[in-house]
Amino acid sequence: MIEGVKFYGSPLQPRQPKERPMAFGRRRGAELKEEWAKIPADVDVLLTHTPPATILDVSPYTGKPIGCEELLKALTKKAPAVHVFGHVHNGYGSLAKPKTLFINASTAVERRGAQGTINPPVSFWVQKKADRKGSSAGMLITAAAP
Known part of the structure; x- marks a missing residue:
């Protein structure tokens, strides 16, 4: 909690094929569902390595x-104001949905930073709004996202 x-x-992240081992991999389905259930219901800003399905996540190799x-299922229930992730480098950018601003902030343009190409940093500003009585009521989001 910050301010x-x-x-x-x-x-x-979803486990990768054996020929592409990566840290922190979990099996798709029940194993990841159990992990994402740990996301607090009242989270404002979610930071994950992996993107949700179909949001700034198209593979440059398969086009899928x-x-x-x-x-993605967990986010439809929890709806954070902002979800920042990376992993899929060519998905760099942002997508505003009615309840959540999705930001793919992948640094490297090429796979694992090949050829030294990097994306510009992404910044966003988020603040709790207060109602007339002074209690928090929703989020105010200003994003300088790509």
Whole structure:
């Protein structure tokens, strides 16, 4: 919690094929569903390594989405104001949905930073709004996202 804004982060991602081992991999389906259930219901800013399925997650190799289906399901229930992730480098950018601003902040343009090409940093500003009585009521989001 920072100045009334609740953050939650996770390095988890769907397990990759054996020829591409990566840290923090979990099996798609029940194993990831159990992990994403740990996201607090009142989270304001969610930080994950992996994107949710179908959101800024198209593989440059297959042309298909490779994000996490279980994460997408969890987000429809939890609806953080902002979800920041990476992993799929060519998905760099942002997408505003009615309840959540999704930001793929992948640094490297090429796979694992090949050829030294990097994306510009992404910044966003988020603040709890107060109602007339002084209690928190919703989020005010200003994003300088790509």
